[in-house]
Each structure stands twice: as structure tokens, then as C-alpha cells.
Amino acid sequence: MMTRNFSTLPLVALLTLVSLPLMVMYGFLILDTVTDAPPGELWPDRFTLEHWRFLFDTSVVGNVWQAAGNSLILALSMMVIVLSLSTTAAYAISRLHLPYRRLFLGGILVMHAFPAVTLLIGVFFVLNFTGLYNSMIGVILVKGALMLPFGIWIMKGFYDAVPWEIEMAGVQDGASRFTVWRRLILPQVKPGLVALGVFSFLDGWGEYLLPRILAPGSEMTVLSVFLNELIAGDQLGFDFNLFKSVGVFYTLPVVLLFIIFQDRLMNIFGGGTKG
Amino acid sequence: MQLHLDNFTKRFDGTAVIENLDLTVNDGEMLALLGPSGCGKSTTLLSIAGIYRADGGRILFGDRDVSNLPSQRRNVGVVFQNYALYPHMSVEENIAFPLTVGKKRPSAEEVTRRVRETAELVHIEELMARKPAQLSGGQQQRVALARAIVRRPDVLLLDEPLANLDAKLRLEMRSEIRRIQLETGITAILVTHDQVEAMSMCDRVAIMNKGEILQIDAPTQMYRAPASRFVAGFLGNPPIVFLDGQTGPAGRFEMAEGLSLPLPSRLAGMPEGQPIALGLRPEHYGAGGGASAAGRVVFVEPQGREMLFDVEAAPGIVLRSIQPVRDDVGIGDRVDWPVDTERLLAFDSEGRTL
Numbered sequence: 001m002m003t004r005n006f007s008t009l010p011l012v013a014l015l016t017l018v019s020l021p022l023m024v025m026y027g028f029l030i031l032d033t034v035t036d037a038p039p040g041e042l043w044p045d046r047f048t049l050e051h052w053r054f055l056f057d058t059s060v061v062g063n064v065w066q067a068a069g070n071s072l073i074l075a076l077s078m079m080v081i082v083l084s085l086s087t088t089a090a091y092a093i094s095r096l097h098l099p100y101r102r103l104f105l106g107g108i109l110v111m112h113a114f115p116a117v118t119l120l121i122g123v124f125f126v127l128n129f130t131g132l133y134n135s136m137i138g139v140i141l142v143k144g145a146l147m148l149p150f151g152i153w154i155m156k157g158f159y160d161a162v163p164w165e166i167e168m169a170g171v172q173d174g175a176s177r178f179t180v181w182r183r184l185i186l187p188q189v190k191p192g193l194v195a196l197g198v199f200s201f202l203d204g205w206g207e208y209l210l211p212r213i214l215a216p217g218s219e220m221t222v223l224s225v226f227l228n229e230l231i232a233g234d235q236l237g238f239d240f241n242l243f244k245s246v247g248v249f250y251t252l253p254v255v256l257l258f259i260i261f262q263d264r265l266m267n268i269f270g271g272g273t274k275g
Numbered sequence: 276m277q278l279h280l281d282n283f284t285k286r287f288d289g290t291a292v293i294e295n296l297d298l299t300v301n302d303g304e305m306l307a308l309l310g311p312s313g314c315g316k317s318t319t320l321l322s323i324a325g326i327y328r329a330d331g332g333r334i335l336f337g338d339r340d341v342s343n344l345p346s347q348r349r350n351v352g353v354v355f356q357n358y359a360l361y362p363h364m365s366v367e368e369n370i371a372f373p374l375t376v377g378k379k380r381p382s383a384e385e386v387t388r389r390v391r392e393t394a395e396l397v398h399i400e401e402l403m404a405r406k407p408a409q410l411s412g413g414q415q416q417r418v419a420l421a422r423a424i425v426r427r428p429d430v431l432l433l434d435e436p437l438a439n440l441d442a443k444l445r446l447e448m449r450s451e452i453r454r455i456q457l458e459t460g461i462t463a464i465l466v467t468h469d470q471v472e473a474m475s476m477c478d479r480v481a482i483m484n485k486g487e488i489l490q491i492d493a494p495t496q497m498y499r500a501p502a503s504r505f506v507a508g509f510l511g512n513p514p515i516v517f518l519d520g521q522t523g524p525a526g527r528f529e530m531a532e533g534l535s536l537p538l539p540s541r542l543a544g545m546p547e548g549q550p551i552a553l554g555l556r557p558e559h560y561g562a563g564g565g566a567s568a569a570g571r572v573v574f575v576e577p578q579g580r581e582m583l584f585d586v587e588a589a590p591g592i593v594l595r596s597i598q599p600v601r602d603d604v605g606i607g608d609r610v611d612w613p614v615d616t617e618r619l620l621a622f623d624s625e626g627r628t629l
Contacts, residue, residue, distance in 0.1 A: 163359065169355060170372075173373035173426070174376050174377035175347065176376070188362065
């Protein structure tokens with residue numbers, strides 16, 4: 001623990017003040033999902049669970065569980081694809097004598113910085129050509145490809161922080177390169193794996209653009225698109241509290257994951273482990 | 276097992292770091308590769324380990340040519356400078372690791388038995404459940420040693436094993452490593468830049484510079500009769516003092532700065548006017564001998580049991596003397612101390628010992 005040579009109190013006070021409007025808005029977001037307020041009033045006058053009816057009554061907004069399922073599939077696929085490919089690819093880039101390694105590294109950086117939106121039309125044509133348009137597989141492949149540069153780059157940082165001697169010692173002890181990777185190196189980068197796994201899950205869960213454009217079919221709707229469609233139709237008597245309830249439903253897993261993994265998520269920005 | 280390097284050559288990007296090196300380490304012997312950094316000693320070590328591939332020549336373990344074998348199949352134990360323990364494994368798992376990989380795996384009981392045996396040998400039985408981060412430097416060193424010898428390697432390689440320890444532990448581990456090497460009888464190579472380590476731990480010392488072995492000898496022999504000026508300068512603490520001058524009349528040595536000493540009797544017949552250098556070790560100045568050198572004390576360094584004196588014998592020429600502690604001499608005093616001329620080392624202009 002570092003010793004502080006200045007008081008943190010003014011800083012905390014300032015931050016509280018600045019984030020107060022946000023807090024108020026979040027407060028009402030939660031509050032409004034379980035209450036009703038008279039028209040034109042700010043404060044609710046009665047408690048109700050009516051806005052949560054969408055959970056089991058498909059007549060309200062359609063099948064929210066199917067959308068949640070789709071989102072879950074997308075998020076989990078992201079996690080699996082990004083984790084499995086990043087751990088192996090990053091190791092190869094960090095430790096093996098690959099031909100064109102520098103070019104490959106540069107390519108990853110460029111891809112990482114490239115705005116994905118500009119690729120959309122091209123991607124659309126490719127998917128259409130291969131018959132993967134309007135399918136979950138297509139969305140997963142495209143989203144995965146766009147996320148991989150980030151994952152590989154992050155994992156490379158973690159691998160780079162593992163001392164060479166551990167690898168040399170493992171090889172001297174008679175272990176194959178693969179055994180060394182699996183039993184000696186992988187455990188050293190575990191913090192990175194955890195963080196990257198959560199991160200890619202959250203990224204998949206929050207993705208809106210790609211499923212919206214590449215898989216517009218109703219049975220492929222993910223939660224983000226589902227939520228958007230609630231306000232897309234210009235029907236009369238728009239139910240704001242219902243919209244907020246679905247929003248909270250959509251956000252809950254994110255908040256939960258973040259609470260559980262917040263310390264380990266910060267690892268990604270630390271760039272590696274020590275010791 | 277005897278280790279033999281035959282015409283060994285190693286290049287990096289076309290530049291030869293080591294060329295045509297020959298080296299034999301006898302069965303059960305501990306040999307030190309001693310030299311300044313960049314002299315090729317670590318390259319040699321890593322090539323024996325198989326981490327570097329030789330670019331020429333052969334590496335033989337006994338009769339087995341291992342030059343083209345990968346590290347995994349060479350059966351070499353290595354202790355790295357930073358120990359390279361596996362941080363996520365306990366001490367027991369660390370030591371057992373070499374036994375649980377590879378083709379022939381002993382049974383679980385056999386593994387436990389050998390791990391315990393090795394742990395007892397290096398005195399870490401009571402630390403088996405700990406993680407490396409919970410160990411002191413010396414304990415980590417012992418674990419690294421245990422892991423390197425648990426597989427009963429043909430050759431044990433030690434890469435600057437004591438460099439990361441504090442002075443007191445270094446002393447302790449020096450004798451410990453030697454004891455373990457003697458008990459196991461494994462042929463060992465120690466790479467170090469510390470002459471004290473090399474001399475105190477090893478049967479023979481090989482001094483390297485610029486990819487070449489300059490001299491291989493038993494430590495005492497090498498200290499007494501170095502083959503060259505470089506070797507003489509590398510061994511000895513406090514170091515030897517070199518005096519550059521030339522032979523004068525009547526078997527004397529003269530320096531342009533004004534200092535004159537008789538040559539050792541074995542060199543008395545040298546012709547006049549030859550450029551030579553004399554090497555005077557601190558213990559041979561001020562402790563008896565046939566000649567004397569006078570000067571002014573410019574620096575005194577008490578070391579507890581002994582005292583080190585710097586004596587300016589001529590302008591710019593400082594002689595070193597190490598003597599039992601004495602209070603009668605201080606900075607600025609003039610002294611006239613004996614020089615043991617018979618033990619002076621002499622080198623020609625190329626640095627070869629005369």
C-alpha cells in the first residue's frame with residue numbers, strides 16, 4: 001500500500017458530485033421497473049411487478065428467453081473462439097520462430113485499430129456468397145474474427161512477461177514444447193485468460209450492430225436487437241417502464257460478471273503478471 | 276560421465292562467438308568456466324544443454340554424440356541464475372516435474388521416493404508443501420538444484436547459480452553445491468564470472484576470453500602459474516599489480532617512472548632492453564623477500580583480519596600489499612617493505628608468461 005501524501009477527500013467529493021446525475025438516473029431505472037407513477041409525476045405511487053410480465057408472457061413483447069438464449073450463444077461462442085485461438089496464436093507469436101512474425105504482428109495491430117463498421121458491406125457480400133448470411137454461425141465468425149486481434153495482442157503481452165528460463169528449464173527437464181506450454185506456461189498466464197474470457201463474453205453479450213445487420217431474421221434476434229425493437233415501432237402508448245425492465249434484465253448478467261471479476265478484469269490493462 | 280567438446284563452434288548471425296573449442300570434463304569432475312561477460316561461457320553452457328545448436332564440431336557425453344539431440348533427450352540438469360522454479364507448483368511438484376514428463380515414467384511410489392531422497396540430500400524435506408514465492412533465495416536455490424539432479428542427469432550445468440544470493444548465503448551455498456556434487460558424483464560445469472566461486476568450488480578451472488579457453492588447471496596451480504597476463508589479472512582478490520617496464524643491466528627490471536627491482540633468478544640471464552611486465556601479488560609485497568620497494572602509503576583498507584595498503588612507489592605506480600592488521604602505518608607514511616622477487620610473475624610484450 002502506497003502512503004498518501006495528500007488528502008483524497010476533495011477528490012472523492014468531486015467524483016461523487018460529477019457522477020451524481022448518473023446515479024440518480026440508474027436509481028430511477030431500477031425503481032421504475034417495479035413501480036408505477038401517475039402521468040406527469042416523478043415519484044411513483046404504487047408498487048407493481050407488472051412490468052416484469054414479459055419474462056413469462058410472450059404476448060407482451062415476444063419471446064425474451066429466446067433472445068437471451070441467442071445472446072448467450074453468441075457470448076459463449078466469443079469466449080470459446082477468442083480464448084482458444086488467442087492462447088495458441090499469442091504463444092506462437094511470443095515464443096516461436098515464425099516466418100513473417102513481424103509482418104503478422106503489424107497486421108494484428110492494424111486490424112485491432114481498424115474500424116469494423118467500414119468492413120460491413122464487404123462482410124455482407126462474403127456471407128451472402130458463402131450462404132452464411134442470416135445465420136448465427138455467420139455472426140459468430142465475423143464477430144470472432146474482429147475480436148481476435150485484441151485477444152491475441154493482450155495474450156501476447158502476458159506470454160512476454162513469463163521468463164524464458166521457465167521454458168528452458170521445462171525443456172531441460174525433458175518435457176516437450178507442448179507439455180511445457182500446457183503445464184508450465186499456461187498457468188502463468190491464467191489471470192490473462194480469466195480476464196480475456198470475461199471480456200470477450202461481455203463483448204459478445206453487448207454486440208448489437210453485427211447481429212442486427214448480418215442476421216436480421218426473427219429467430220436469430222439477440223437481446224440488444226430485441227431491446228431496440230421495443231422502441232423501434234412507433235406504436236401509441238409506448239411503455240417506458242417495460243422498456244426499462246427489459247433493459248435491466250439485459251444488463252443484469254453484465255453487472256453480475258463485473259462484480260465477480262472486477263479485480264481480474266483490471267489485469268488486462270496491467271499487461272501481465274509479475275513473479 | 277565424461278563430457279567432451281570436440282572442435283565445437285557456435286555462430287550467431289554469421290559471427291563466430293566460439294570457434295573450434297576443445298574441452299574435456301572428466302567423469303565426476305566439477306569444472307568452472309570462468310571469464311568476463313561476453314566471453315562465450317554461457318553460450319557454451321547453453322549449447323551443452325541443447326538450447327543452442329552447435330554450428331560445428333561435436334558434443335559427446337561419454338561415447339554418445341548428442342550434438343544433434345534436442346534438449347529433452349540429452350539428460351542434462353540445469354540450474355539457472357534466477358532458479359526458474361515453476362511458481363504455480365509446490366516444492367514437491369517442482370522436484371517431481373522432471374519425473375512426470377518424458378517417455379519412461381516411474382511409478383507414483385517411485386516418484387515420491389526419489390523426490391524425498393533428493394529433498395533430503397539438499398536439506399529441504401520440511402519445505403515440500405510450500406510454493407517458491409514462500410521460500411528464501413537460498414531455499415529456492417536448493418529446490419532448483421534438487422529439480423536438476425532428481426533425474427540423475429549425465430551432466431549438471433550451473434549457470435551463475437550464486438549470483439542472486441546475498442554474501443552470507445553465497446558462502447553457505449558454495450560449499451553446499453560442492454557437497455551435493457561430490458555426494459552424487461555427477462559431472463558438473465559451473466559458469467561464473469566470480470573467480471572466488473570458481474576456485475573454491477571446482478576441481479579445475481577453465482578461463483575463457485573472447486570465445487577461447489586460455490588455460491585449464493587446478494585452482495591453486497593456475498593461481499601460482501598463470502599462463503598469461505590475462506589469467507594472472509583475472510585471478511586473485513585483491514588483484515595483482517602489473518608493472519610495465521624493461522630489462523636493465525645486471526638482471527634488474529626498470530621502469531620509466533623510476534622504480535627498479537631485481538628480476539627473479541630464473542630470468543636473470545635475459546638480455547638488456549627487452550620490454551617486459553612484472554606481476555606483483557599483494558601477498559608478496561610486505562611479507563619478506565630479497566628486495567625492497569619504498570613508497571608512500573596512499574590508501575588503507577581495513578578488512579578485519581587483514582589490511583590492504585596502496586603504496587605509491589613512483590609517480591603513478593601504486594603497489595598493493597596485504598598484511599595482518601597493524602596500527603603503526605597510516606595514510607601518508609613512508610614505508611620500505613620487502614618484495615618477494617622469486618614469486619614475481621613476468622610477462623613478455625604479448626602477455627605470455629616468461
